Amino acid sequence: MKVHGKPMRSIWLAPDAQAAEAIDQTRLPHALVTVRLTTLDEAAHAIRSMQVRGAPLIGATAAYGVWLALRADASDGALEHGLAVLRGTRPTAVNLHWALDDMRQLLAPLPPAERVAAALRRAEAISDEDVAINRAIGAHGLKLLEDAWARKGRQGRLEVLTHCNAGWLATVDFGTALSPIYQAHDAGIPVHVWVDETRPRNQGAQLTAWELGQHGVPHTVIADNVGGHLMQHGQVDLCIVGTDRTTAQGDVANKIGTYLKALAAKDNGVPFYVALPSPTIDWTLRDGVREIPIEQRDGTELSDVTGRLASGEVATVRITPEGSPAANYAFDVTPARLVTALITERGVCPASHDGLLSLFPERRGRAE
């Protein structure tokens, strides 16, 4: 996407080809800072600390992380160590595990001398594939937004609510949930986005709002608990969110609070869509509530808030009493029954096993 008019991805090969570079998302929206990743540990830290975040971007970063590990040591032991370190960074986004399995399947059979070049080629291919997938999700999602706009008589604004950040910052480019919104905006549909702030890491307030502003998409930041009220008053035409892991039955793991938004949407007859790139489908799982691992992060992400002072200085302040414990669950699971449809790169389908198999028939009968 463009930043100050200049095309940009969220992660890229450094011009000297000796590192990966990425936008440090912990510095947005107050500063646009690039972080240079030269080692396995720097790549792992970038994922763990959420300098890079979002399921597809986590997968791409992990692929570059394997390349960085092998640049230092291309032995079997170093490959396995690198895969293990990266696999241990964050548990919920299945793209991380898909990308690492993909890299291992490619690299383990190769002679060490061939591994570094092959790893970089694959990391770049994974990034390019993500961009193509997200463009396609945008095109399929655009049709849903055009239909919603037509149903509304093309009057006023098309009101879309989104949760967290599933924009181009959460991917290599274009985003998943925001991709149809960008394409609708560019097609001249007067779309307006209600942006859930998404406590505690504020991916909506700090990242989605920044992205939409950069592209000129009208939006309003709201507290996480406002969405149900807006839906009750007819101010939301549809919801569209991303996902970190979706089961073969269509249960959707996404940022904490997504489930509550889906319940409000169901209660108010508001369509609830999930933008789902295929590397985010976990074909091995059926019951998402029972089986998807939910990341718990440090309580200081809840007790502390970082922002910019009037002086322009960025500071962190504590908002909870000293000694009050904080529980920081990072994801929840929305059962398929609350999902209107899944928007994949191959088209739109019901949130069900048959729905997914209709778009991915090659998965029928495979023992996962």
Ligand SMILES: CSC[C@H]1O[C@H](OP(=O)(O)O)[C@H](O)[C@@H]1O
């Ligand atoms: C397109 S994946 C975006 C997905 O990832 C986010 O989680 P996090 O910011 O913790 O990496 C959130 O669940 C988004 O919907």
